[in-house]
Amino acid sequence: xxxxxxxxxxxxxxxxxxxxxxxxxxxxxxxxxxxxxxxxxxxxxxxxxxxxxxxxxxxxxxxxxxxxxxxxxxxxxxxxxxxxxxxxxxxxxxxxxxxxxxxxxxxxxxxx
Numbered sequence: 001x002x003x004x005x006x007x008x009x010x011x012x013x014x015x016x017x018x019x020x021x022x023x024x025x026x027x028x029x030x031x032x033x034x035x036x037x038x039x040x041x042x043x044x045x046x047x048x049x050x051x052x053x054x055x056x057x058x059x060x061x062x063x064x065x066x067x068x069x070x071x072x073x074x075x076x077x078x079x080x081x082x083x084x085x086x087x088x089x090x091x092x093x094x095x096x097x098x099x100x101x102x103x104x105x106x107x108x109x110x111x112x
Contacts, residue, residue, distance in 0.1 A: 014060070016079065019053040023083035043084065050079035 012018040027045040031038045054076035058068045080086075 014053060014057045016075075016082070019050065019057075019079045020082040022053065023047075023050045023079055046083050047076075047080050050083065051076035054079060 008018060008022075013022060023046045026049055027042040030045065031042050051073075054072045055069075057075070058072035061068055
């Protein structure tokens with residue numbers, strides 16, 4: 001029997017790790033199902049999921065101040081950056097980067 005504690009819950013989905021996983025997995029599953037026609041929308045879908053989850057977490061927060069809505073935007077950017085790996089390597093070293101001069105080490109090749 002499967003232990004449901006190891007699957008997503010509402011609390012785990014609103015954590016940084018859960019939201020990052022959702023922003024990574026959903027666009028990639030949709031891309032696998034829909035094919036190349038969906039490829040140009042993967043990043044936008046990931047950004048949308050990240051923002052929705054960040055603002056949902058802000059909505060459910062008990063704080064009464066308005067700064068939580070500003071922080072939700074930055075949290076959404078953090079979720080998106082974590083899901084896409086934007087904070088891992090300089091752009092020239094990413095698999096789809098602009099520079100061909102610096103090859104990407106095997107350890108850092110994208111599995112997305």
